[in-house]
Amino acid sequence: METATIDGVTLYLSQPDELPMDWVGQQELVTQIMAAWLVMGSGDFPLNPRLIGKPGVGKTTLAYYAAKSLNRRVYLFQATIDTRPEDLIVTPVISDQGKIKYMASSIVTAMIKGGVAVIDEGNRMSEKSWASLAPLMDNRRYVESIAAGIKIKAHPDFRLCTTMNDDASTFDLPEYIHSRLQPQILIDFPDREEERLILSANLPFADDQILDYVVNFLQIAHKADERYTVRDGINVARYALKRLSIGDSQKGKGMVKERIATALKEAASMILDDVAAGYFDYYGNTRTI
Numbered sequence: 001m002e003t004a005t006i007d008g009v010t011l012y013l014s015q016p017d018e019l020p021m022d023w024v025g026q027q028e029l030v031t032q033i034m035a036a037w038l039v040m041g042s043g044d045f046p047l048n049p050r051l052i053g054k055p056g057v058g059k060t061t062l063a064y065y066a067a068k069s070l071n072r073r074v075y076l077f078q079a080t081i082d083t084r085p086e087d088l089i090v091t092p093v094i095s096d097q098g099k100i101k102y103m104a105s106s107i108v109t110a111m112i113k114g115g116v117a118v119i120d121e122g123n124r125m126s127e128k129s130w131a132s133l134a135p136l137m138d139n140r141r142y143v144e145s146i147a148a149g150i151k152i153k154a155h156p157d158f159r160l161c162t163t164m165n166d167d168a169s170t171f172d173l174p175e176y177i178h179s180r181l182q183p184q185i186l187i188d189f190p191d192r193e194e195e196r197l198i199l200s201a202n203l204p205f206a207d208d209q210i211l212d213y214v215v216n217f218l219q220i221a222h223k224a225d226e227r228y229t230v231r232d233g234i235n236v237a238r239y240a241l242k243r244l245s246i247g248d249s250q251k252g253k254g255m256v257k258e259r260i261a262t263a264l265k266e267a268a269s270m271i272l273d274d275v276a277a278g279y280f281d282y283y284g285n286t287r288t289i
Contacts, residue, residue: 004104004112007150011090011102014109016073023058023065024201025194032185033066037159048137048180049161050122053187056229058198059163060120062187067116072157075106075117079125079162085132089152090145102148107160111136111143114157122162122181123171130177136160137180167227189222195230202234203241209257210237213264217279232272239267 002013023030036049051059060076067074077088086092088105095101110117119125136143141154162181173181190198196215203211214233221228240263261280269277 006112006152009102009148009150011104011108011112011148013104013112014075014106016109016113016115017064017076017106019064019074021061021064021068022201023062024198025190026187029062029185029187030066030069032183033063033161034069036161036183036185037066037070039156045139045141046159047182050181050184051161051163051187052166052184054167054189054227054229055165056231057187057189058230059187060118063116063118063161063163067118067159070116070159072159073110073113073115075110075115077106077117077119079119079121079129081124081126083125083129085129086145086147088129088132089143090148090150092147102145107133107136108143108145108152110160111152111154111158114155116159116161119160119162121165123164123173126171127174127177130173134176134180189218190230192219195219195233198230199233199237203237206237206241207260210240210260210264213260213280217264217268217276221276221279226275228272228276232276235271236264236267236276239271240264243267 004011004013033049033051036047039046051063053059064074064076089108090105091103092100093103104112107117107119109115122130133143135141136154137160141158142151144151189195192215195218196211199206199211199215214237217236218228218230218233240260243263243266244259265277265280268280
């Protein structure tokens with residue numbers, strides 16, 4: 001395990017995340033993140049963008065893709081209601097030899113290595129936890145570990161952003177935190193062409209007919225103000241394809257409309273709900289509203 005020594009204290013670092021994430025469409029959003037992270041010159045410092053949108057619209061994928069576009073290591077931190085300040089910075093643990101080891105969080109590791117830290121679902125985290133990161137998110141650019149008794153300064157290349165679901169806020173964060181999580185970048189549902197590209201990129205093995213049915217379902221659901229996302233569509237299509245594949249092995253190959261319709265309705269009901277299943281008619285098309 002890689003280590004770093006700060007003021008005589010050895011920190012054990014986290015590993016970067018290597019994930020098969022690729023952002024499709026809406027390149028303007030990538031540009032907005034890049035602008036937030038840009039440093040114009042001496043005396044300037046990067047901003048900490050806050051990506052806001054419904055669950056499943058690709059906020060984490062967008063942040064990961066933007067960071068990878070800068071050829072930086074990416075460190076994801078999943079925030080929860082139970083996240084403590086020490087979880088965000090340094091956690092002391094007892095080693096096999098009975099000695100204390102100081103484990104750097106993914107955020108602190110990114111600070112040391114000059115990577116990008118992505119705090120996922122940040123509005124699930126309490127003010128007390130966010131307060132421990134306050135000096136990191138302004139021109140001070142450091143955190144303090146009470147457990148290890150050290151101050152950790154961020155590498156000049158370090159960048160930070162957070163994602164927040166617009167319907168899952170557990171805590172109302174105070175203004176001094178919101179003012180440090182800027183700019184706000186709003187992510188909405190993609191248009192039909194982009195949604196079709198996302199489905200195709202994530203399901204390269206899928207039949208075009210299924211992709212068309214699913215994107216039609218998603219677009220109609222968006223207009224009806226349903227909260228179904230492209231991630232939901234991917235999961236519906238993936239399960240339907242698996243269901244059809246088993247049916248092929250049991251009853252002979254062939255994907256006719258009736259079989260596709262049945263598989264899609266079953267998948268939508270099991271993965272989402274009966275309302276979603278109701279958007280598919282008997283022939284695999286989606287109903288109008």
